[in-house]
Amino acid sequence: MSIFDEMLGTDSQKTRQPYEKLMAWLGDQDLKKLYKKSATAEELFRRVGITFNVYGDKKAEERLIPFDLIPRILSANEWRMLERGIIQRVAAINAFLEDIYNGQHILKAGIIPENLIYKNKAFLPQMCGFKPPGGVYTHVVGVDIVRTSENEFFVLEDNARVPSGVSYMLENRSTMQHMFPELFTTHQIKPISNYPKELFKSLALCAENTFSDPNIVVLTPGIYNSAYYEHSFLADEMGVELVQGSDLKIHDGRVMIRTTTGTQNVDVIYRRVDDDFLDPLSFNPNSLLGTPGLFDAYRNGSVILANAPGTGIADDKAVYSYLPEIIKFYTGEKALLNNIPTWRCSEADSLQYVLEHLHELVVKEVHGSGGYGMLVGPAASKQELSAFCRKLKANPGKYIAQPTLALSTVPILTRNGLAPRHVDLRPFVLVSPNTIEVTPGGLTRVALKKGSLIVNSSQGGGTKDTWVIGA
């Protein structure tokens, strides 16, 4: 399998055009100085506290997501193509959600099997018959994209619940500007620093017809959550309060916070808390994080939740496999961005194929995330393969399988100079009633181990600044 390197192409003969200036600059750099810069960057991240906690880590130490200082570059043309595809996809996801919770035309038309929805944990019957203000379900989406060649991009998965990582995208950029200002004078890089303001604007637009001058807050599970830094960062940059579930009280059907001077209404909650932990009365009764009565207030229209509860039904990995059909059904167009061919193990034929080809496939849990519980066939031992075979047979509906793609690589700085590593890309999408906007670039995640395909930070992946350059 030949691997496409985004800097050098497949044959490593010639630097690809978007990387030409960077390559020239790299040629002038003293490697030792770059190592030093790399250490400075790490120090900076630690001082600022851009850290995350790993679930299940007993020592509960705060860790850094490794930052690699070689940027990943996309040309304006490549980006235009991606952007169009992402907008189309996210529009379809919102139409799908509205339909699933109101009318269910797509089920009636037989495009998607009913059981896939009704038996799905991510489907929230409580949302049926309710339309969120402005018609927006997924205010923020992260679409994970991988590349396999000059012109081939695939969507790996959609993140329509509470996607995270945007603070890394922004901090990576400001770190690069701080360390290598000269690169920003020689490259025309599309700016991204407006993201928090755009997020604010987009949330305010959803509330426009319901509240005048809405009071927006960010809801976090608290300082021990792995993404707490991001929550505080976004609240700070938007200039809004950062609250926890216990800070919110429902009074006369309205959501209130207790301030130093009294109480205040809350109109929009950008929540970074999973559905299960929003409201113990409507969802997980054992949750200590939630606010009793919040969901009722939401259904009565007295508060906006972003993203809406129940959006997980659109990014479920089994539903993912139907995305091309979903896009066609709601937009009438062919999907601009490809899905990765996916075998649903719930179907007997597919299961058979997957069991026979396990050593060459990637198998994922339908509800999994963060790279947990997945099998990378080509990298697995015989024992791991046969253990996974048993799991698959015992509970096939829990899994999907995909071919192992030859993910593109971008160089990272290693102790032995530059070396290619596999990457993916998570662009961030903001949805407001009339527009869908994609911040140019996104978060590039990179597998730091040679040959590894797993880029998740919880599994030792790192990140890079991502540039969209040119007019």
Added chain:
Amino acid sequence: MLGRHGDNLFWMARYLERSENLSRRIQATLHYALSRQNDGEEEWTALVSNHGLGSLFDEKYDDPKTIDIINFLLRDRDNFDSVVSLMSKARNNGRSVRTSLTREVWLSLNESWMKCESALKRPVNIRDLPVILDDIIKGSSSFRGALYGTMLHNDIFNFLRLGTFIERADNTIRTIDTKYHRLLPTAKVIGGSNDQGQWEVMLRSLAAWRSFNWLKKGRLDPLGVANFLIFDERMPRSIKFCYKEVKSNLEDLSNSYNKDYESLGLADEIFTSLNDDRLRNVQEIDLKVFLTEHMAKNNQLSQAIANDFNMN
């Protein structure tokens, strides 16, 4: 601002101030111990008992050495009032209110924490002690500088300052309390070198050694010390100074929130009572009663602040 955030700010500042005060006290005790022929053991032991930590400490150590006391006060996480515990609580409170702090204030807090955590990772040796204590105190100064230089002087600032001065008043009262018997008129004036050493510990603990000497041209007398630490408005750790600050921050809050507060009344009362001429001469008041009373009043004031601003 959320009431909880007011509470976080208030306690972040209290914990920071407490850790600075403890470090200064250890620093002063170290100075005392090193300037004597014996190792100043009774002063070290007093450090533990004065902070109400005697029983926890005795539980942990059968035959404690001085270095055990130092480690217990600096880095024992079972001791909620050790420097590490205090800094960690301060930082967690700070993390909760990151959105209220400027980048510089947050950086100074986080950097102090990182430095402190790494310096106290392993048991401390007496050799490293001066540098470690210096660093903790410097961290506190840099925090104060960032606070004054980069924050809006608004309600966020006021809650931080309230925490600082409520804690500082408490500390000064308690510090005098541990030595009050030496300040009473019955105490021998300019006694042996032992007495002088004790005053020095007290003054150094409150960063007041140099200023007191400067004011009194080197004359140390017990009543002068007591008057100075209680009534001198120019001294940033005197009880009166602390209440001047508490009062002024509560006035700011009262103005910006356009409301009258019980806590402001209380602060005003305490501050005014310190103006009373009858109390000017420490000889005429029972110092012990005065200190006990003010400890209680200070707690009451802290409670009133929490109630007034929905911090609980």
